Amino acid sequence: xxxxxxxxxxxxxxxxxxxxxxxxxxxxxxxxxxxxxxxxxxxxxxxxxxxxxxxxxxxxxxxxxxxxxxxxxxxxxxxxxxxxxxxxxxxxxxxxxxxxxxxxxxxxxxxxxxxxxxxxxxxxxxxxxxxxxxxxxxxxxxxxxxxxxxxxxxxxxxxxxxxxxxxxxxxxxxxxxxxxxxxxxxxxxxxxxxxxxxxxxxxxxxxxxxxxxxxxxxxxxxxxxxxxxxxxxxxxxxxxxxxxxxxxxxxxxxxxxxxxxxxxxxxxxxxxxxxxxxxxxxxxxxxxxxxxxxxxxxxxxxxxxxxxxxx
Amino acid sequence: xxxxxxxxxxxxxxxxxxxxxxxxxxxxxxxxxxxxxxxxxxxxxxxxxxxxxxxxxxxxxxxxxxxxxxxxxxxxxxxxxxxxxxxxxxxxxxxxxxxxxxxxxxxxxxxxxxxxxxxxxxxxxxxxxxxxxxxxxxxxxxxxxxxxxxxxxxxxxxxxxxxxxxxxxxxxxxxxxxxxxxxxxxxxxxxxxxxxxxxxxxxxxxxxxxxxxxxxxxxxxxxxxxxxxxxxxxxxxxxxxxxxxxxxxxxxxxxxxxxxxxxxxxxxxxxxxxxxxxxxxxxxxxxxxxxxxx
Amino acid sequence: xxxxxxxxxxxxxxxxxxxxxxxxxxxxxxxxxxxxxxxxxxxxxxxxxxxxxxxxxxxxxxxxxxxxxxxxxxxxxxxxxxxxxxxxxxxxxxxxxxxxxxxxxxxxxxxxxxxxxxxxxxxxxxxxxxxxxxxxxxxxxxxxxxxxxxxxxxxxxxxxxxxxxxxxxxxxxxxxxxxxxxxxxxxxxxxxxxxxxxxxxxxxxxxxxxxxxxxxxxxxxxxxxxxxxxxxxxxxxxxxxxxxxxxxxxxxxxxxxxxxxxxxxxxxxxxxxxxxxxxxxxxxxxxxxxxxxxxxxxxxxxxxxxxxxxxxxxxxxxxxxxxxxxxxxxxxxxxxxxxxxxxxxxxxxxxxxxxxxxx
Numbered sequence: 001x002x003x004x005x006x007x008x009x010x011x012x013x014x015x016x017x018x019x020x021x022x023x024x025x026x027x028x029x030x031x032x033x034x035x036x037x038x039x040x041x042x043x044x045x046x047x048x049x050x051x052x053x054x055x056x057x058x059x060x061x062x063x064x065x066x067x068x069x070x071x072x073x074x075x076x077x078x079x080x081x082x083x084x085x086x087x088x089x090x091x092x093x094x095x096x097x098x099x100x101x102x103x104x105x106x107x108x109x110x111x112x113x114x115x116x117x118x119x120x121x122x123x124x125x126x127x128x129x130x131x132x133x134x135x136x137x138x139x140x141x142x143x144x145x146x147x148x149x150x151x152x153x154x155x156x157x158x159x160x161x162x163x164x165x166x167x168x169x170x171x172x173x174x175x176x177x178x179x180x181x182x183x184x185x186x187x188x189x190x191x192x193x194x195x196x197x198x199x200x201x202x203x204x205x206x207x208x209x210x211x212x213x214x215x216x217x218x219x220x221x222x223x224x225x226x227x228x229x230x231x232x233x234x235x236x237x238x239x240x241x242x243x244x245x246x247x248x249x250x251x252x253x254x255x256x257x258x259x260x261x262x263x264x265x266x267x268x269x270x271x272x273x274x275x276x277x278x279x280x281x282x283x284x285x286x287x288x289x290x291x292x293x294x295x296x297x298x299x300x301x302x303x304x305x306x307x308x309x310x311x
Numbered sequence: 312x313x314x315x316x317x318x319x320x321x322x323x324x325x326x327x328x329x330x331x332x333x334x335x336x337x338x339x340x341x342x343x344x345x346x347x348x349x350x351x352x353x354x355x356x357x358x359x360x361x362x363x364x365x366x367x368x369x370x371x372x373x374x375x376x377x378x379x380x381x382x383x384x385x386x387x388x389x390x391x392x393x394x395x396x397x398x399x400x401x402x403x404x405x406x407x408x409x410x411x412x413x414x415x416x417x418x419x420x421x422x423x424x425x426x427x428x429x430x431x432x433x434x435x436x437x438x439x440x441x442x443x444x445x446x447x448x449x450x451x452x453x454x455x456x457x458x459x460x461x462x463x464x465x466x467x468x469x470x471x472x473x474x475x476x477x478x479x480x481x482x483x484x485x486x487x488x489x490x491x492x493x494x495x496x497x498x499x500x501x502x503x504x505x506x507x508x509x510x511x512x513x514x515x516x517x518x519x520x521x522x523x524x525x526x527x528x529x530x531x532x533x534x535x536x537x538x539x540x541x542x543x544x545x546x547x548x549x550x551x552x553x554x555x556x557x558x559x560x561x562x563x564x565x566x567x568x569x570x571x572x573x574x575x576x577x578x579x580x581x582x583x584x585x586x587x588x589x590x591x592x593x594x595x596x597x598x599x600x601x602x603x604x605x
Numbered sequence: 606x607x608x609x610x611x612x613x614x615x616x617x618x619x620x621x622x623x624x625x626x627x628x629x630x631x632x633x634x635x636x637x638x639x640x641x642x643x644x645x646x647x648x649x650x651x652x653x654x655x656x657x658x659x660x661x662x663x664x665x666x667x668x669x670x671x672x673x674x675x676x677x678x679x680x681x682x683x684x685x686x687x688x689x690x691x692x693x694x695x696x697x698x699x700x701x702x703x704x705x706x707x708x709x710x711x712x713x714x715x716x717x718x719x720x721x722x723x724x725x726x727x728x729x730x731x732x733x734x735x736x737x738x739x740x741x742x743x744x745x746x747x748x749x750x751x752x753x754x755x756x757x758x759x760x761x762x763x764x765x766x767x768x769x770x771x772x773x774x775x776x777x778x779x780x781x782x783x784x785x786x787x788x789x790x791x792x793x794x795x796x797x798x799x800x801x802x803x804x805x806x807x808x809x810x811x812x813x814x815x816x817x818x819x820x821x822x823x824x825x826x827x828x829x830x831x832x833x834x835x836x837x838x839x840x841x842x843x844x845x846x847x848x849x850x851x852x853x854x855x856x857x858x859x860x861x862x863x864x865x866x867x868x869x870x871x872x873x874x875x876x877x878x879x880x881x882x883x884x885x886x887x888x889x890x891x892x893x894x895x896x897x898x899x900x901x902x903x904x905x906x907x908x909x910x911x912x913x914x915x916x917x918x919x920x921x922x923x924x925x926x927x928x929x930x931x932x933x934x935x936x937x938x939x940x941x942x943x944x945x946x947x948x949x950x951x952x953x954x955x956x957x958x959x960x961x962x963x964x
């Protein structure tokens with residue numbers, strides 16, 4: 001008898017508690033539902049759909065046939081795509097390292113207790129508020145060989161001065177890098193400056209008592225402390241690299257010729273103008289794989305660290 | 312005479328290092344200001360002055376003709392109604408997009424920080440990773456979904472797209488903010504009998520002003536500066552200012568009117584610049600908060 | 606010759622000028638503690654001595670040299686900070702030798718000094734670790750080690766124990782005292798807000814408040830003959846009892862009167878001349894009140910008893926107000942008990958009620 005009667009109250013208690021929890025948490029679950037749907041349909045569904053389309057022969061309209069890796073083999077011999085891939089590597093490396101170096105220098109120099117610090121900060125960061133289209137148009141005008149920088153220098157008397165990178169297929173991608181640096185290094189400066197201001201004042205004092213030269217304090221002591229900020233800035237800049245599209249469209253339209261084509265533009269052109277959905281989605285899938293490959297170690301490292309923290 | 316006995320403040324000399332610091336900062340400032348300078352002066356010059364003169368020089372015969380032309384009669388392809396069309400389109404896209412994406416982010420952030428819903432953290436994780444995936448991966452299927460549901464190329468469509476792609480940043484922003492609040496606050500509100508929405512509207516939202524400001528700055532500049540979504544989803548009738556600017560600048564008809572191009576560019580940059588100068592330090596805070604770090 | 610001499614120094618922050626001509630002489634081999642609440646200027650003074658802060662006027666002398674314009678590294682000082690300020694991502698050894706390497710000290714010499722300092726502080730086994738692998742106590746030992754290798758004549762400590770828990774704080778306090786004894790002629794200037802650290806470590810204490818020196822003296826002097834109300838209240842725990850009253854004359858000698866409480870002041874060592882009718886505050890340390898059945902003052906009732914092991918603090922009150930009495934841990938006392946107190950006039954302090962200064 002005892003063994004039969006005892007469990008009854010516990011079961012009842014558990015069930016009412018469960019029901020109460022469900023009832024109180026229901027609004028929360030409902031509130032998260034739209035986002036959950038977006039995640040499922042857009043972030044997962046559309047992604048898989050794109051990957052699936054890259055294995056078809058779709059052109060103007062999507063087909064659901066299966067051609068294996070045919071689109072990918074076409075992609076890797078496509079001049080336009082190969083150029084795009086090369087360009088994004090050039091841009092990515094120069095843009096990220098350039099922004100980090102320039103941003104760090106700007107932050108360090110601003111940190112030297114200068115007058116009008118606020119004005120310098122404002123000036124260095126304002127380009128980040130502008131769109132890439134505006135940035136592209138402005139730099140296209142400034143670097144215009146006929147009327148821009150080149151003409152200014154020639155008018156000064158340097159008749160043979162040439163700066164025609166914008167229309168030179170070998171150099172055009174570097175003008176995009178310059179415009180990118182102009183747009184993005186202020187961001188790095190802001191993030192690193194916040195980091196510099198967070199450095200323990202006692203560390204600076206200790207280094208002064210030890211007679212460590214200022215530059216040495218920055219390189220040997222402060223820079224290692226800024227690593228989290230450098231990582232944050234790098235991640236932000238890297239997402240900017242992947243999204244590089246508007247700047248190219250506004251500045252060079254991918255030209256001269258195909259000299260400044262980038263993957264994002266390749267995808268957009270093939271999806272919406274060149275009516276080659278399969279090739280476009282294949283290129284998009286390559287972009288996806290690249291991002292995942294770059295991201296995976298970082299996410300994994302964060303995950304490991306998060307696991308270790310409670311211990 | 313013996314040397315002065317040291318006392319008081321160290322004598323300050325203008326050292327080479329000091330001069331170097333300012334030289335570097337001023338050079339850098341010139342690099343950052345130059346494009347803005349040439350945009351402004353070019354937009355105020357007549358065309359013949361631009362053709363003959365120096366791109367850096369102040370306008371000799373200053374005129375705002377280019378500005379009025381850019382605003383009301385510059386051509387984008389065949390239509391010649393100026394960039395004002397794009398301006399108002401951008402405003403109509405901006406307002407609902409900003410409000411809805413912030414609301415979604417605040418509710419998500421609140422639900423994720425305080426309520427244990429099964430699978431919510433997995434959802435949040437996927438959402439965060441989604442922020443890193445290039446948009447090109449989602450665009451084509453999204454276009455298909457919208458055209459099947461009959462809202463493709465409409466204001467509704469572009470607003471929905473902005474809300475969808477604003478979700479990761481906005482959710483992260485508010486989740487981090489609410490996670491930083493003491494959990495006891497939530498517990499106290501629960502003991503006082505508050506439900507999901509009561510606690511949100513009566514306790515959490517009134518405490519969220521800083522994040523609401525940051526989110527508004529972030530979303531206003533982000534959505535105003537968007538190009539790719541406007542191009543893909545807004546439709547001809549609703550093209551935002553960035554797309555129109557690009558069309559004006561790259562319109563192939565006749566000689567390029569650089570002064571009009573630059574005036575149009577300045578007009579397109581105006582809203583984010585005003586946000587930037589008005590918000591000051593908040594802007595930096597927005598960037599830092601928007602950075603995925605949580 | 607003083608090891609450290611602060612002469613007529615003022616420091617300017619923006620428009621605010623602090624210290625206004627502070628002068629302080631520290632003897633060679635002396636252990637000086639700058640004691641005061643936060644914001645009293647003790648760290649500012651230390652930073653000025655170190656040269657981390659420019660003085661607005663006056664001079665700083667160290668080891669007989671005017672170093673007012675010298676860089677910190679050239680002043681012959683070493684410094685230890687509250688936040689340890691160890692260089693991150695450098696091993697303990699690299700941390701300790703970084704300054705010497707900057708000064709281009711020969712390698713064997715660096716090795717020798719690091720080894721000596723490490724042995725002295727018992728951190729030899731930690732030399733290859735990095736700061737983030739060390740506990741707080743170990744980190745502060747390393748920071749002291751980094752100061753030791755500089756072979757400085759003057760050590761400056763800026764609240765070095767404040768970030769440690771109570772047990773470690775006691776341990777390291779003793780360690781620092783031992784270090785001072787071992788190093789012999791080394792002068793130490795130590796900033797703290799902790800009166801126990803000040804009392805236990807110092808040869809002389811400089812009590813500061815609101816950027817002004819309140820009193821300079823040996824721990825004993827500071828404790829027994831506080832120069833003013835602030836010093837009397839800041840040093841000592843539980844706090845000194847303060848009783849407001851007046852000086853009256855009875856039979857030609859001064860007497861302290863506060864309502865029913867009276868104390869003839871014959872035998873009190875006046876620093877000034879009391880006048881009849883003067884408003885004063887009588888300070889009595891809790892341990893200087895003796896419990897008796899019949900005493901100087903009677904009619905007290907015990908309110909609260911706080912046993913603290915070796916000691917016991919009794920809160921008792923009469924109509925005039927409450928007093929704390931510190932007595933032996935074995936005293937039999939319970940709330941509600943009545944008692945009388947005996948006051949030894951040689952142990953009390955009298956302060957002018959208006960200025961707060963000792964009379």
